[in-house]
Amino acid sequence: MSSTQDLKTIDRGAIDIVYKDKGSKFIGFAKHVANAEEAMAFFDLLRNQHHTANHCCYAYRLGPQGQEVRANDDGEPTHSAGTPILGQIQSFDLTNTAVAVIRYFGGTKLGVGGLVKAYKATAQLTLAACSFKLEVVYQKAQLYFNYRDIGTAMHWLKQEQCLIIEQHIDQKCRVQFNLSAQQLRHAQEFWNSQPEILFEIFKADGY
Numbered sequence: 001m002s003s004t005q006d007l008k009t010i011d012r013g014a015i016d017i018v019y020k021d022k023g024s025k026f027i028g029f030a031k032h033v034a035n036a037e038e039a040m041a042f043f044d045l046l047r048n049q050h051h052t053a054n055h056c057c058y059a060y061r062l063g064p065q066g067q068e069v070r071a072n073d074d075g076e077p078t079h080s081a082g083t084p085i086l087g088q089i090q091s092f093d094l095t096n097t098a099v100a101v102i103r104y105f106g107g108t109k110l111g112v113g114g115l116v117k118a119y120k121a122t123a124q125l126t127l128a129a130c131s132f133k134l135e136v137v138y139q140k141a142q143l144y145f146n147y148r149d150i151g152t153a154m155h156w157l158k159q160e161q162c163l164i165i166e167q168h169i170d171q172k173c174r175v176q177f178n179l180s181a182q183q184l185r186h187a188q189e190f191w192n193s194q195p196e197i198l199f200e201i202f203k204a205d206g207y
Helices: 036-049 082-091 111-128 147-159 181-192
Strands: 007-012 014-021 024-032 055-062 068-072 097-104 131-135 139-146 163-168 172-179 198-201
Touching (some): 014 111
Antiparallel strands (some): 007 131, 055 068, 139 198, 163 172
């Protein structure tokens, strides 16, 4: 998953997807989230709604490269619940996605292998019940130029319909804006032929 590609994420989520094994009931939920705060609020809501459940295990994956991840076993053996849930999010190649599995214990222990199978199956069924969409990934960039070149810079920004984030207009000008992946390719080709104007792309952690 690249920062210059559109992101696959959830369009329509899923709730109450049930998987049963030896009396235990696993209930899956999945939704699109924009950040970790939204994901944790989602999990807290489910935990409150199912306050009598034995476990609320979850995972989320965020960011243009799916680089921000978290998995929680909520008292189940280590890596027996959150990790297989996260594995299914990755298997579906999703980001900005949160999945939770509620477990009501049925009286028979499943063992670590059985738990991995159950949480993986519930997450898989839950994501299979969702519909997906592609989100446009925007890359932050900027132009540096002398005031005499403002016409060239602003005409290009208007023509490409770039969303301007910040601008400073003086003898030395700077304009920050967002580009889609397609616009980024056009920008690199165009500004390489315009040496009097400096085109810079922001990295994920700043410059």
